[in-house]
Amino acid sequence: MTATARETVLGRIRDALALADPREVTVERAYRTGRTLPDAQRLELLTDRLVDYKARVRVCTADRTARTVAEALSARGARRIGVPAGLDPEWLAAFDGEVLEDSAGIPAPRLGDLDGVVTASAVTCAETGTIFLDGSPDQGRRALSLVPDLHVCVVDLSSVVAGVPEAVARLVPERPTTLISGPSATSDIELERVEGVHGPRTLEVIVRTDA
Amino acid sequence: MSSSPTRPDPTHPDGSGRSGGGTFLGLPAVPPRSPYGTGNLRGDRAFPRAAREELGNEQLRRNLTRATHTIRGKRLAVTGELPDWERLREAGSAIKTDTMNRLPELLEELERKVTERGGTVHWARDGVEANEIVTRLVEATGSDEVIKVKSMATQEIGLNEHLESRGIAAHETDLAELIVQLAGDKPSHILVPAIHRNREEIRDIFRDRIPGVDPGLDAVPAHLAAAARAYLREKFMTVPVAVSGANFGIAETGTLSVVESEGNGRMCLTLPRTLITVMGIEKVLPRYRDLEVFLQLLPRSSTGERMNPYTSLWTGVTPGDGPEEFHLVLLDNGRTAALADRIGREALNCIRCSACLNVCPVYERTGGHAYGSTYPGPIGAVLTPQLAGMDAAKNDPNSSLPYASSLCGACFDACPVKIDIPSLLVELRHQHTEQAGTTAEKLAMKAAAAVMSRPQLFTAAQKAAAPARLVAGRDKVISRLPPPFDGWTDSRDLPAPPRQTFRSWMASEEGAAALRAAAEEGRRSRDGRGGRPDDGHDGKHDDDRPDGRHGDPHHGEEER
Numbered sequence: 001m002t003a004t005a006r007e008t009v010l011g012r013i014r015d016a017l018a019l020a021d022p023r024e025v026t027v028e029r030a031y032r033t034g035r036t037l038p039d040a041q042r043l044e045l046l047t048d049r050l051v052d053y054k055a056r057v058r059v060c061t062a063d064r065t066a067r068t069v070a071e072a073l074s075a076r077g078a079r080r081i082g083v084p085a086g087l088d089p090e091w092l093a094a095f096d097g098e099v100l101e102d103s104a105g106i107p108a109p110r111l112g113d114l115d116g117v118v119t120a121s122a123v124t125c126a127e128t129g130t131i132f133l134d135g136s137p138d139q140g141r142r143a144l145s146l147v148p149d150l151h152v153c154v155v156d157l158s159s160v161v162a163g164v165p166e167a168v169a170r171l172v173p174e175r176p177t178t179l180i181s182g183p184s185a186t187s188d189i190e191l192e193r194v195e196g197v198h199g200p201r202t203l204e205v206i207v208r209t210d211a
Numbered sequence: 212m213s214s215s216p217t218r219p220d221p222t223h224p225d226g227s228g229r230s231g232g233g234t235f236l237g238l239p240a241v242p243p244r245s246p247y248g249t250g251n252l253r254g255d256r257a258f259p260r261a262a263r264e265e266l267g268n269e270q271l272r273r274n275l276t277r278a279t280h281t282i283r284g285k286r287l288a289v290t291g292e293l294p295d296w297e298r299l300r301e302a303g304s305a306i307k308t309d310t311m312n313r314l315p316e317l318l319e320e321l322e323r324k325v326t327e328r329g330g331t332v333h334w335a336r337d338g339v340e341a342n343e344i345v346t347r348l349v350e351a352t353g354s355d356e357v358i359k360v361k362s363m364a365t366q367e368i369g370l371n372e373h374l375e376s377r378g379i380a381a382h383e384t385d386l387a388e389l390i391v392q393l394a395g396d397k398p399s400h401i402l403v404p405a406i407h408r409n410r411e412e413i414r415d416i417f418r419d420r421i422p423g424v425d426p427g428l429d430a431v432p433a434h435l436a437a438a439a440r441a442y443l444r445e446k447f448m449t450v451p452v453a454v455s456g457a458n459f460g461i462a463e464t465g466t467l468s469v470v471e472s473e474g475n476g477r478m479c480l481t482l483p484r485t486l487i488t489v490m491g492i493e494k495v496l497p498r499y500r501d502l503e504v505f506l507q508l509l510p511r512s513s514t515g516e517r518m519n520p521y522t523s524l525w526t527g528v529t530p531g532d533g534p535e536e537f538h539l540v541l542l543d544n545g546r547t548a549a550l551a552d553r554i555g556r557e558a559l560n561c562i563r564c565s566a567c568l569n570v571c572p573v574y575e576r577t578g579g580h581a582y583g584s585t586y587p588g589p590i591g592a593v594l595t596p597q598l599a600g601m602d603a604a605k606n607d608p609n610s611s612l613p614y615a616s617s618l619c620g621a622c623f624d625a626c627p628v629k630i631d632i633p634s635l636l637v638e639l640r641h642q643h644t645e646q647a648g649t650t651a652e653k654l655a656m657k658a659a660a661a662v663m664s665r666p667q668l669f670t671a672a673q674k675a676a677a678p679a680r681l682v683a684g685r686d687k688v689i690s691r692l693p694p695p696f697d698g699w700t701d702s703r704d705l706p707a708p709p710r711q712t713f714r715s716w717m718a719s720e721e722g723a724a725a726l727r728a729a730a731e732e733g734r735r736s737r738d739g740r741g742g743r744p745d746d747g748h749d750g751k752h753d754d755d756r757p758d759g760r761h762g763d764p765h766h767g768e769e770e771r
Contacts, residue, residue, distance in 0.1 A: 005334040009492065012547035013314045015239035020553035022312035027305040031295040031504070049517065104531035108482050109448045128518035141532035142481040142523075146474065165503035173464035173499045174328070176529050179506075179522035184474035187514070188387035188403055189410055189432040191278050197386065197436050198443065199474030199521060 035162040042126045042160045043207060049129025053182020054195050055203040062211040065154065069118060070094035072152045072204040078115035082144055086137020087118065091154065102144045111143060116150030117200075122177075124160045125167040129182065131155060131205070132167060134175040142176055151200040153180070156211040242547035243337075244600040250338040250368045250544070251397075252599035254583015257611035261581040262573075271399075271407045271578050278406045279569040285515025286566060286625070293507070303508045304629040306501050307560035310493075311550060317462040317495045318541060324465025328527020330537040337544045338368030344540050345370060345454060345487055346377050352485050354379075354452045358443075360469060360476045361385035362456025363563055364489045364542055366398065367585040367598075370454065381454070382446050384475035386439050393420040399579035399587070401565035402513055407578060410435065443475065453479035453534070457490040458562070459505060460539070463498045466526045467539065470509055472519050480523050486534040491542050493550075493559040505562060508627035512564040545598030554638045558593045560628045567622035567632060573615055582615065583608050589622035593635040601639070602646050610647070613639035673712040683707030 003011070037045070043059070050057045056075075060068040069091050073081060079097040092099055100106075100114065111117075120138035124131045131153055133139045145151055161167050171177055184199035195201065245252055254261060265271060290296050310317060322332040335341035345365075349357055357374065359365065359381050371381040371392070383392040387405035391398050394416045398404030405413070410430040417424055417435060421442050428438055455476070459468040467488055469476045480486060496505070502524075510519040528537050550556045568574045568588030579587030584595040592612040601610040613636045622632040662668045683689045689705040716722045 005336050005340060008336050009334050009541070009543045009547065010315050010318070012242035012543065013318075013492070013550060016242055016547045016551035016556075017312070017314070018239040019241065019551045020556065023308060023553075025305050025308040025312070027302060027309055028298075029302055029504075031298040031302055031507075033503070053520070112444070112448070125518075130518045135529065135532055142477065143533075146477050146481055164507050168500065168503040168506070171499075171524075173461070173466050173524075174526050176526070176532050177524040178477065179518070179524075181516075181518040181520050184472060184520050186386045186436055186473045188385070188390070188405055189408075189413055189435055190274065191281055191403065191406070192410075192432045194433045194436040197440055197473040197475070198384075198447070198478055 031165070032163060033165040035166060037126070037162045039157055039209070042162065043157060043209065045126040045162075046124065046129060046155075046160055046207065049126070050182065050203075050205050053129055053203075055129075055182045055205050058204065058206045060206060060208060062208050065091050065206070065208060065211075066094040068206050069152060069154070070096075072206060073097065073116060073118070073150075076116060076150050076202060076204070078150055080113070080115050082111060082114045082117045082148060084119055084138055084140025084144060086140075087120065088138065091118065102140050104141060108143045108147055111147035114148040116152060116202075117144055117148045118152045119145050119154070121153055121155050121159065123167050123170045124155050125162075125164055126160050127163045130164075130167065131180045132171065133178045133180065134172060135177070136175070142178055145178070145180075146199055149200055150202045150204070151180075152204045152206065154206045154208065157207055157209050158211060160207075242543075242551055243545070244548045244603070245545035245598050246337050246339060247600070247603040250599075251366060251585045252545075252595055252609075253603075254581075254608045256583065257606070257608045258577075258581055258583070258615040259611060261583060261608075262577040262615070265577045265581045268407075268578075270409060272576060274406050274409065275575055275578050278400070278403060279571075279575045282402070282515050283569045286512060286569070287515075289511045289515055289517055293511070296511075299504055299507055300627055300629050302504045303562075303627055304560065306496065306504060307562075307628050308557075310495060310497060311556055311559060313497070314492065314495070314550070317497055318492060320462040321460050321465060321495050322539075322541075324462070325467075325527055325537075325539050326465075328465050330465070330527040330539055333538060333540045335540055335542045335544070338542070341368050341489055341540050341542050341544070342370055342373040345489065346374060346379065348485070348487050348538055349374065349379055349452050349454075350377075352452050354450065356380045356382065356446075356450045357452045357454050357487075358382050358384050358446050358450045358479050358483065359388075360453065360455035360471070360479045361388050361404075362454070362489065363401065363585060364456045364491050365454060368489070368542070368544060370489070382443070382450070384443050384446070384479060385471075386436060386473060386475075389439055389443070390416060393417070397580060398585070400568060401563055401579075401587070402568075404579075407580070443478075447475075447478040447482050451484045452487065453483040453485070454487045454489065455479055457488050457494055457539075458509065459502065460490050460495045461497075461499050461502070462495050464526055466499060466524050468502070468522065468524050470506075470513075470519055470522045472514065472521065474521055477521050477523055480525060481533045483534055485536040485538070487538045487540065489540045489542055491544075492546050509562055509564055512562075512566040512625070512627040545600075548600075549594070549597035552597065555593070555597045555635060557630050558590065558597055558632075558635060560630055561590050561594060562628060564627055566625040566627065570621040570625045572617060572619060572621070577615075582612065584612075589616060589632045589636075590626075590630070592616060593630075593632055593639060596639055596643075601643050610643050613637075613643060670712070670714060673708070673714070676708045677710075 047057050058068050082100045082102050085101055122132045122134040183195050183203045184197045185195050186197045187193050325332050333344045374381045383389050390405040390413055399407045414430040417438055424438055457467045458470045510516050549559055567590050571589050574588040582591045584591050586594045592615045596609045596612050616636050618633045620633050662672050687707040692700045
């Protein structure tokens with residue numbers, strides 16, 4: 001009877017650990033966790049990081065969401081946009097272009113015909129300028145925020161946390177999660193940074209200070 | 212060296228001489244290395260020879276110096292701004308060590324969770340088996356193309372070459388990997404694999420090899436990136452199978468992770484119908500929470516960014532979002548052999564950030580190709596021999612890797628998970644010397660010990676060595692000794708013996724005069740009439756080494 005690869009590999013690992021005893025270790029999480037920062041500081045930190053990544057940041061209050069979304073879209077000349085099915089329709093009240101509501105049946109290449117996409121976000125880390133999308137109804141499937149060339153992302157300041165540990169603690173592991181820190185970039189040619197390779201080449205972030 | 216696709220049997224024995232998986236009659240067996248002659252874990256020349264050739268490439272050295280120094284500076288800036296960086300390193304190191312201690316249960320947990328979430332888990336004893344598994348899975352989809360996310364593990368096992376031998380085209384989608392692939396080249400850096408190429412070369416490669424590319428394409432990096440975007444977009448939209456590696460696999464939740472910059476990873480992980488991920492067994496992490504440590508350590512150490520542009524986390528299959536079929540291939544390929552070494556197993560903690568490459572004085576000058584392995588630089592010098600062995604054949608090139616270092620310790624300081632690479636190198640040197648048995652060098656050392664313990668013999672030997680001055684050039688350096696002593700000069704230069712030995716100089720009139728002068732000086736200083744007029748440290752004493760301490764790595768770095 002031949003052992004399966006699974007049995008063999010697990011057996012080898014047990015053998016290896018028997019041949020050389022494990023080194024006793026305690027995982028100490030002495031690094032910073034559970035940090036909180038006042039609103040103004042989180043906003044300032046986040047804005048600084050996003051601008052550093054060459055993302056455009058617009059700050060507004062919730063009652064001006066629709067107007068700010070429309071401004072961001074028209075600034076980039078977006079006429080035909082996609083939105084996830086669960087996005088608050090009020091956000092698009094001031095936009096006079098064409099809106100396509102996404103669904104799983106729409107093939108990805110068709111998303112490439114869109115000028116841009118508007119989504120909400122799950123959580124954001126100020127210290128690293130990282131926006132987390134988790135596939136909730138107001139964020140949509142991953143292809144939607146990936147294929148179009150412009151991503152307008154709405155971030156509520158209440159969902160902005162100080163650091164990475166605070167952000168990871170808010171995630172739901174089973175959800176497909178995408179961390180976005182600015183537009184895509186490459187430094188593969190002579191280490192010269194080029195912004196915008198395969199993902200959306202433009203990232204517009206709208207931070208709502210009272211939401 | 213590419214994989215040998217001539218082994219048709221996917222259910223081959225594991226090579227350990229055992230039929231079962233576990234211990235035989237309670238006696239643990241040493242796990243086997245990656246099979247000889249497969250994959251990309253061994254070059255065709257020893258490091259010193261390869262390094263000598265690479266050192267002749269001025270463009271390579273210029274590109275490398277600029278790249279390593281730039282990334283190094285950025286890394287220092289973003290690690291320095293975190294007040295808890297050292298505590299993060301401590302935690303990262305402890306989590307990885309804890310992981311290795313509990314590897315069997317963690318892998319079983321990962322398998323269970325991935326399966327629960329609709330994925331399929333496969334186990335591969337080595338690269339040959341992993342290649343077979345992936346090929347079978349691709350064939351089952353009916354596709355003769357796959358798109359690939361940059362992955363060290365699939366590079367290690369030579370997956371692309373294997374797929375090609377079976378009529379399947381593997382398209383690399385990371386810009387640098389694409390450049391390397393189109394040029395029929397090999398990666399030279401973990402993070403920026405095409406760093407040895409300049410923009411004009413890349414333009415020429417694209418003009419020659421990308422179908423339908425604008426023949427007037429210029430060498431502006433943004434334009435070159437745009438050309439790659441246009442070419443690859445069509446692949447992303449049409450190829451139904453993707454192959455990726457994984458930066459982390461979370462046992463607790465079954466979540467896999469890919470960390471990247473360009474968005475090619477997101478494309479590959481999201482758009483195709485089938486996703487196949489090849490992950491080394493050491494990449495598992497116990498808890499989802501552990502990401503809070505590694506998502507800080509990795510980007511800051513790797514690209515010197517606070518966070519890389521994109522990170523994808525996925526757990527099995529999500530209906531209506533992303534691939535409908537997910538396969539995870541867990542790869543051993545010598546990792547268990549490394550795990551069986553109490554000291555060497557630390558190399559398995561590596562998270563492939565490449566910080567050690569960027570600070571290494573040897574890597575900076577030789578580049579990645581000289582190491583002959585998928586894993587170059589300091590970590591490659593300890594990981595490669597452990598995965599693939601050092602003495603698998605006569606004059607195994609891997610046996611030279613533990614010596615591809617000046618033991619300066621910069622890699623240890625830079626490592627985000629605190630792998631003590633210098634100690635590992637020394638341990639591997641020890642093991643190599645033990646394994647190598649009786650060599651000319653060993654015999655010479657024994658003879659030297661005998662001679663040095665007898666003053667008369669020693670004096671005679673010194674006199675006998677004087678003719679060696681004739682072998683040395685004008686620079687008073689012997690670069691190559693005749694056999695059987697050539698092993699010594701393979702990796703170092705030997706200074707020519709002095710015209711006169713110290714002992715004979717001491718006995719001469721000149722020596723006696725110098726001794727009297729020193730005694731006089733000592734007496735004066737005891738009498739409180741001031742010390743020596745010149746302390747001798749005017750900085751001009753390095754005149755015999757015009758380039759100061761930054762000599763070529765084959766020129767005395769051993770002593771730094």
